Amino acid sequence: MGKVFVVANQKGGTGKSTIAQNVAAAFVDDDPELKVLLIDADSQNTSVRMSSIPKNPLPFAVISLAAAGEALGREIQRHAVNYDLTIVDCPPSIDNPNTESAVRAADCVLIPLDASPADAWSTLGMLKMIRRALPVSDQRHCVVVFNRTNVKTVAYREIRDAIAEFENFTILKSVIKQREVYKTCMGLGATVFDAKGVRNLKEARDEIRGVAEEVIKIISK
Ligand SMILES: Nc1ncnc2c1ncn2[C@@H]1O[C@H](COP(=O)(O)OP(=O)(O)OP(=O)(O)O)[C@@H](O)[C@H]1O
Ligand SMILES: [Mg+2]
Known part of the structure; x- marks a missing residue:
């Protein structure tokens, strides 16, 4: 069975779908032979x-x-046997049984947030849910990724430090900036890897590639 990456957070609009779609495309861009679901x-x-x-x-x-x-975990595994990589785009809730069911089936959980107090509070709730749901060895494969974030802000540093206090979870070095290209591509039914002629495609590809490379390294440890 191929690896399963789950993109989840309890707050809406943190970039789960955007990251799921673009990271899926980054894996195929890196190796066109890969079968990705x-x-x-x-x-x-x-x-x-x-x-x-x-x-x-x-x-x-x-x-x-x-x-x-609650059958989602089993269903993910049933499909994942036919693919090299499976990415799961979760709903914006930890009360929805799909989220915990997907987290339990994951080799790696990606938790996107932006550097705002509301996203930080939701992320702390998500990390607590993962602590309950997964053994410590699996929590090491749960990573927080900052999206729509300017790393030069005080808010980023403070929220990063607050999340770093949670043991076992990794904060990715790769940060995704606020870029219109992500909205434009989703509206075109494209990812930043297959869209053409949109501003900042190269910058977006580089940051999404950074995320994909880091998560692959983390689950290979
Ligand atoms: N880095 C970014 N820069 C600019 N826009 C972004 C970025 N990331 C996401 N968006 C936009 O923000 C909106 C919400 O993103 P997305 O749908 O990926 O979030 P979500 O977490 O999946 O939302 P939901 O919780 O409703 O499922 C979308 O319009 C998306 O295009
Ligand atoms: Mg979504």
Whole structure:
């Protein structure tokens, strides 16, 4: 079975779908032979909707398992045997059984947040849920990734320090900046790796590649 990456946080709008879609594309961009599956576990269907827009198919498969509930973990594993990498885009809630079910099936959990108090509070709740749900050895593969973030701000430093106090969890060095290109690409049904002629594609590709490379290193340890 291939590796399973779950993108989750309890707060809405932290960039879960954006990161799930673009990291899926980064893996295929790095190795076009890889078979990658994106599972949409959120009934908002953001990733499924995005995948239905483009005329040219995305370089990875997309399915919805939003209705799976507590069976989601089993369903993820059933599908993941047919792929090298499976990415799961979770709903914005830790009360939704899909989130915990996906987290339990994960080789790596990516937790996006921006450098704001509201995102920080939600992330602390998410980390507590992971502490309850996973053994310590698996918590080492849970990573926090700052999205829409300017690293020169005091808020970033303070929130980073607060999260660093949680043992076992890694904060990625790669940071994703606020860039219109992510919104534009989603609206085109594309990722930053397959879109053309949009401003800041190179910068966005570099930062998403950074995230993909770091998570691969972390789960290979
Ligand atoms: N780095 C970024 N720069 C600019 N816009 C971004 C960035 N990341 C995400 N967005 C935009 O923010 C909005 C929310 O992002 P996204 O849908 O990925 O979040 P989400 O966590 O999946 O939301 P939900 O909790 O509703 O599922 C979208 O319009 C997306 O295009
Ligand atoms: Mg989403």
